[in-house]
Amino acid sequence: MSASSAVPPTRRVVRPSITISRLLIYFCSVLIVIWSVGPFLWQLSTSLQLDRNLIGDQPSLLPIPICFDHFVNIFVAKSFQRYIFNSLVVAGVSTILCLVIGAVAAYALARLDIRGKFGVLGFVLAVSMFPQIAVVAPLYVLASNLGWLDTYRVLIVVYLALGLPFVIWVLFGHFRTIPTTLDEAARLDGARPLTIFFRIIVPIALPGIVTTGLLSFIAAWNEFMFALAFTSDINRQTVPVGIANFTDLHYVPWGDIAAASVVVTFPLVALVLIFQRNIISGITGGAVKE
């Protein structure tokens, strides 16, 4: 692509160099895909290999012979399903609450006449940047006084509050794009604000609400520090804590760890690939175009 200033950039002159830059772009995009997918594929392959192959002199990239021992092991010997159940409860309930409470707040901020709405939005954004380590100790004291340690409640409430700033900001953006004439028409028909919200705004913004919910579910599913600090019992510990505890002092069960990683990551990867268009516009504020 060297259109020198002396040569007018006609199609004939530019074409050969465009082919080279095409090749370069394809080369780079292959590198990006290997970067993004490679480590996960290696984890998948590891989860299907025999332990003695994993610690052999020469690693084999493909799982030959294939074995499912590690998957059996994590569910039978390590009760991994218990962590999955706990994570589903905590992430699921906190996401639903987060969506309901966050959507109502975002609606009020985007569509109703509230004095100081930008103050509220700025405050919410500032709170989302608090380092979480600064609240974990005081919350531990509060939770312990309430007898909430080792409960689902404490994690649900914490993830609800951590997810709210994101949900409010994203849904605020979504709701602002819906024409206000719809509200006005409904109001002429005598609808109250909450009726307008549930009957008009929510159905129109549903795709955006679902994506936002997916993103806050992923955040809650992946959270580690609070789960580590507030739970000490397998009956309440979530998946990240379970995987972190897979190690013992004498032997690292890499195969089992890989199997557990695949089990908890596979649904996320599938969801992300299905909803990728919506997710990208969700995290970039709708700015990435086709």
Place this chain on the structure above:
Amino acid sequence: MPVARTITQVHVESGTRFPRWRPGAWLLLVPALSAIGAVSVYPVLLGLWLSFRNTTLSSPDDAFIGVSNYQQLFADGQFWNAWGHTIEFTGASTLLETIIGLGMALVLTERFLGRGIVRAAMLIPWAIPTVVTSKMFGWLFDGQHGLVNYLARLCGLIHTNINWYGSPEFALPTIVIADVWKTTPFMALLLLAGLQTIPRSLTEAASIDGANPWQQFWMVRFPLLAPSLLIAAMFRALDAFRIFDLVYVLTGGGPADSTEVLSTLTYKNLFSALQFGYGSALSTIMFLTEILIAVGFGVFLLKRFREVKL
């Protein structure tokens, strides 16, 4: 009811977009604001209060001791050690992620077959739980059987295995690599959003005027992208500064404290030593540093915007 309806109608007819029902509208914010207040704002204040006390969960000590915790902290070698690592990690990861992310974003602004697949694949590292990322890189960079050592030996880059995160000199770089892997594609998608707001006609005009791609980038795209780049880097730096999961799971701060960062040091003071007073002083210092980073970037951005306007 009829009265209320009439009032609403009057407002609508007189062109007011909203019914004047402010207390009602504020009521809709109450659940969200009270959750945020209870879980974020109140604990931060409580943490500040704890940082002036000698509260220890393993003993009945719980008295006001003024700024002693802070005095102890500034004289604490472990604190400065963790401080240094945190700054190194934040600087290195933010810089690498911004530069490589920008490169990826520039590739993705071009139209080519399969661009959607590349973009979808880039979401995978972001979606994987950080704990899983730690374990994944623990296995990839394993000192004995890791794939990275094997491939590096195969290419002739090294002759004997490197004990990556098991040796003080390579442990922090390994953590930076893991973080760069996980976060760069996300950074690239953010920068791609910024790049796409720059009209293609500008680079086309520059190209007609004879600018080569390098000049097109530095003289047209880069100045226009700079604000988004700075904002993305700021959020990244704020996030990198509080790194916890990756370090805690991969090395636990070791070997020989060579990867101890402020979050892991604070966590250990809180939940291993049960020093809630001292640990809170540590977390308060972290909080203040985050504010400084944000204000620093903010001032820089404001200055830039003013210059552009003038």
